Ligand SMILES: Cc1cc2nc3c(=O)[nH]c(=O)nc-3n(C[C@H](O)[C@H](O)[C@H](O)COP(=O)(O)OP(=O)(O)OC[C@H]3O[C@@H](n4cnc5c(N)ncnc54)[C@H](O)[C@@H]3O)c2cc1C
């Protein structure tokens with residue numbers, strides 16, 4: 001079974017800088033693999049370990065994603081090959097553009113049975129791109145999948161976690177599946193895998209090579225700003241634990257919240 | 259977008275469907291609802307939908323997402339240019355697939371939107387709540403997803419009828435086969451209505467130590483919540499107990515964070531709490547920028563002291 005895993009490399013949300021005027025900057029942020037995408041990679045690697053085939057990772061984004069440390073990290077977690085699609089227009093792309101680009105790459109790779117994506121990207125978390133890729137391919141498309149097994153008939157046996165219930169589904173391949181963040185705990189790479197990663201193939205494609213250089217943009221981003229913040233008193237309570245506990249309770253009684 | 263056109267709303271969740279009808283009222287033009295059951299038809303009519311499309315002859319075993327081809331045909335045939343979809347797990351799948359078919363971007367989890375000179379501008383969160391982004395749609399057809407509780411449903415008008423058009427179910431080309439459906443255990447808590455909330459984070463070293471947190475919560479008359487890693491990573495507490503962008507929002511009088519660092523994806527969920535308190539041994543933890551009262555100390559010393567002080571009082 002050949003599996004493509006879509007991973008988004010983004011500025012680390014924890015490095016977001018908020019200016020006094022409410023402006024937001026990611027300029028000094030380190031770029032990382034989305035934390036909610038790694039479980040999708042783990043799911044792909046486990047399926048291939050059990051059933052054979054290979055895991056190909058696809059990452060689309062601006063030039064920052066061409067980061068050798070991140071690439072090595074991806075390949076040391078069990079991926080066999082890595083394709084990056086680099087274009088400045090992907091930095092602020094609507095999900096329609098990103099999905100069209102990823103779907104074009106899946107088509108170009110061919111001979112793929114399953115496309116996995118994460119629960120949501122670390123920067124946008126729109127939970128959209130993976131399902132749009134599946135629909136653009138015309139494949140069976142399912143989200144919120146918390147377990148994947150291959151049944152005796154070759155179809156996938158899937159567990160899906162909804163708000164109030166769990167569904168057990170059977171889905172024929174080829175399929176596009178967006179997994180939940182708790183489908184698997186992502187593995188830590190072993191020393192052996194890290195050494196192997198340096199010898200694994202990586203490729204870079206341009207939008208022109210995929211035939212998607214002239215996609216129209218569907219959104220116009222007007223503003224990015226910090227959310228309104230609630231003003232808080234910011235009283236720090238000092239003293240021994242016993243003193244601090246008593247002082248806190250007396251504050252809370254005065255506030256009328258006990 | 260022409261002013262003569264209509265807005266279409268769809269959600270498999272009937273309460274959310276009514277909220278979408280409420281949200282769509284802001285466009286000041288007719289609102290149509292797509293429904294798949296008689297009860298949803300009635301709820302939509304009573305919530306003030308002008309037109310109801312009722313999907314008929316749905317085969318047994320059909321998943322609610324399988325309505326997609328019927329929805330896509332309706333949007334295409336009737337030239338709907340705004341579609342509002344409830345942001346549930348199923349709704350997000352339907353919205354994404356419809357967006358792909360219309361070659362557009364679904365604008366997700368919108369907090370507010372405006373229609374001005376024929377184009378729709380929306381505001382929603384990015385970076386897990388770390389920022390808000392304002393976007394204008396450049397597509398002829400616009401898909402918005404809206405979460406539960408974001409907009410008010412119009413007051414129900416009991417007995418109100420809407421013009422109803424039956425729609426033939428369009429079978430999907432590819433369908434997953436439903437083997438089994440299991441209800442998740444009923445939610446053990448509704449944090450949205452809790453008066454006081456005690457929230458342990460990763461500063462709790464072992465699952466057994468939650469006993470001490472439970473004792474404190476009991477002494478305070480508080481519910482126990484948590485940060486996402488305690489629920490999703492460690493599985494110490496059920497999902498409905500974690501607070502944040504992908505979890506619950508609280509509106510309590512008191513939030514007490516214990517070993518919570520204060521990452522924005524968590525703290526967006528506590529902005530509605532009246533008083534925020536945190537105990538964290540790192541005096542530079544970001545949570546302290548967002549508290550009313552903070553104690554920079556080891557929670558393993560402070561929690562027992564709090565329990566003791568509450569008992570003495
Ligand atoms: C897209 C996205 C969505 C997310 N959604 C959510 C969400 O909805 N909810 C959520 O909670 N998170 C969410 N997260 C995760 C979030 O970014 C943080 O990783 C998480 O909230 C951190 O949890 P924490 O504060 O418990 O742990 P940590 O960040 O590890 O902090 C632990 C804190 O405990 C303190 N500590 C350690 N030992 C002690 C001690 N003995 N006494 C006192 N203090 C101690 C440390 O100083 C530290 O500050 C999301 C992330 C992303 C990318």
Ligand SMILES: Nc1ncnc2c1ncn2[C@@H]1O[C@H](COP(=O)(O)O)[C@@H](O)[C@H]1O
Nearest residue numbers: 006007060117118120121126127128129
């Ligand atoms: N630029 C990208 N490159 C590769 N995969 C992506 C990209 N954007 C989104 N994805 C995948 O789609 C999922 C959903 O993304 P989003 O709709 O942004 O929340 C992510 O978890 C990734 O698996």
